[in-house]
Amino acid sequence: LFDHEDDVTPVRWIRINPLKCDVQxxxxxxxxxxxxxxxxxxxxxxxxxxxxxxxxHLFGIHPQHKIxxxxxxxxxxxxxxxxxxxxxxxxxxxxKDDVVxxxxxxxxxxxxxxxxxxxxxxxxxxxxxxIHAFEKEPHRAKVLHKMTTAAGCGSSLEIHLxxxxxxxxxxxxxxxxxxxxxxxxxxxxxxxxxxxxxINKAKQEELKEETELQQSPGDDLKDRLSKLSSFQFQVVxxxxxxxxxxxxxxxxxxxHAEENERVVIDLLLDKKVQQWGWQVASRSQVLPDxxxxxxxxxFEQVFRNDKLKCRLxxxxxxxxxxxADGGIGFFAVCFER
Ligand code: SAM
Numbered sequence: 001l002f003d004h005e006d007d008v009t010p011v012r013w014i015r016i017n018p019l020k021c022d023v024q025x026x027x028x029x030x031x032x033x034x035x036x037x038x039x040x041x042x043x044x045x046x047x048x049x050x051x052x053x054x055x056x057h058l059f060g061i062h063p064q065h066k067i068x069x070x071x072x073x074x075x076x077x078x079x080x081x082x083x084x085x086x087x088x089x090x091x092x093x094x095x096k097d098d099v100v101x102x103x104x105x106x107x108x109x110x111x112x113x114x115x116x117x118x119x120x121x122x123x124x125x126x127x128x129x130x131i132h133a134f135e136k137e138p139h140r141a142k143v144l145h146k147m148t149t150a151a152g153c154g155s156s157l158e159i160h161l162x163x164x165x166x167x168x169x170x171x172x173x174x175x176x177x178x179x180x181x182x183x184x185x186x187x188x189x190x191x192x193x194x195x196x197x198x199i200n201k202a203k204q205e206e207l208k209e210e211t212e213l214q215q216s217p218g219d220d221l222k223d224r225l226s227k228l229s230s231f232q233f234q235v236v237x238x239x240x241x242x243x244x245x246x247x248x249x250x251x252x253x254x255x256h257a258e259e260n261e262r263v264v265i266d267l268l269l270d271k272k273v274q275q276w277g278w279q280v281a282s283r284s285q286v287l288p289d290x291x292x293x294x295x296x297x298x299f300e301q302v303f304r305n306d307k308l309k310c311r312l313x314x315x316x317x318x319x320x321x322x323x324a325d326g327g328i329g330f331f332a333v334c335f336e337r
Pocket of ligand 1: 085104105107111135136140163164182183
């Protein structure tokens, strides 16, 4: 059914945007457009749809279907977003009483997904900021603004232009309960140009930065990964200093352990992080049915005598392989206290 060329996405993922539509009406419309329903994304034809079993209101469709010409897409009722990229907001799962931060937000795929959790039904709270989105690059902040406005986030979202570790002063964000951190990474989970062209514009923006990072001249990979992982550690550690945050989701689109499990290990070994009481959330809270978990051998290199601890830590992490798991390579973990 698929063009198995190396760099073509095997499936296109779309999620219903409840900020712009009635979910049931859009679901009915999707059923009219795609009369056939399949049980696995690798069975898709251009007339078929797959209802994702992990993320609510997320669907797989054939990449050759011209969904971008539909009114559903043009009206912002559906958003094209890779499945793994939907995991962080789904794991954080903020509710109507939460105030959240998106520490590294542009172009805003995950910000709009956070908004989809928090904002529907919050009409009485229009003047209260519920989502603080941080972005340090001015041109990317513009894209973030455009994207979140188009998705219907409104005045409940505030964009902060600048470095998260400097702007997010803990005393000023006493009411923040949850934080999503999807920082710059090597982008090693991303494949091919054709794939990038076949997904949405916002994702292309997101990937542009990562591709640039991958291509920094003169840096060998090890050196690059070491710089990235210390930056990633600093951003997450800073987020952990927010006084009333209870839950933090950290994610990358990297397949390298240096940016994933090893950042988790460095955080767990940090004295301040321990004092603040942060731990890795258990599998039961992090897509428990998703089969591909963190790399246990990475934890074993550090906590070698405690096999159970290593297994539980690895199970608290999610990994997705590029293409084999229906999209980009990805990593996510949830910290809680
Ligand atoms: N979460 C985004 C999404 O799903 O659309 C993608 C985020 S992208 C991987 C990382 C973003 O973080 C980039 O736009 C980058 O400019 C921004 N960034 C990097 N360091 C930052 C910092 N210290 N403070 C705020 N933003 C930062």
